[in-house]
Amino acid sequence: MASKRRVWKPIGIKLTGFDRNPKCSILSLNTTKGETVLDKIINCVAEGFERCFYEPQIEQMARDCKFVQRKSKLTGYVFVKTLVFGCIQYPKATLKQLCQIVSDFGVTIKPQGLDQRLNAQAVVLMRQMLSHVLGIAKAQRREVAEVLDQFIAVYFLDRTIISLPATL
16 A cells, blocks of 8 residues: 655745736745745744743733732743643643643642632733733734735645555
């Protein structure tokens, strides 16, 4: 039986301009030498996380909503990252699992201590974070729309090649 092998190539984007002779161009993710398209996508996602999880801004939100009132190892930044990444890793996370995530960020806390921090101020902090992230997503969507508005058509060309077994 022949093995299936996937060959991944970048997805091109064809943008058609306004004139009678449409201007067409193919855009793809520009990768540096030795960098794959997947690496580029991962880097873009990482940059997005960095914009959303900007430590000084999260710490200010935590102080404003009174989640952080004095210096502690469990900062607002660590708390937010713990809940977000903990719930991604464990959708039905227990306090013990969340404590393990906190320890991955260099903070030791018992489940009872974390349980005490899951209070009304934590809810306000997480609500502010959600609002912040949605605002970033909305702004990025608006920027993309403004760029694409100058074209009358946008066509996505998928150049992925998938090899089929010889029996087909």
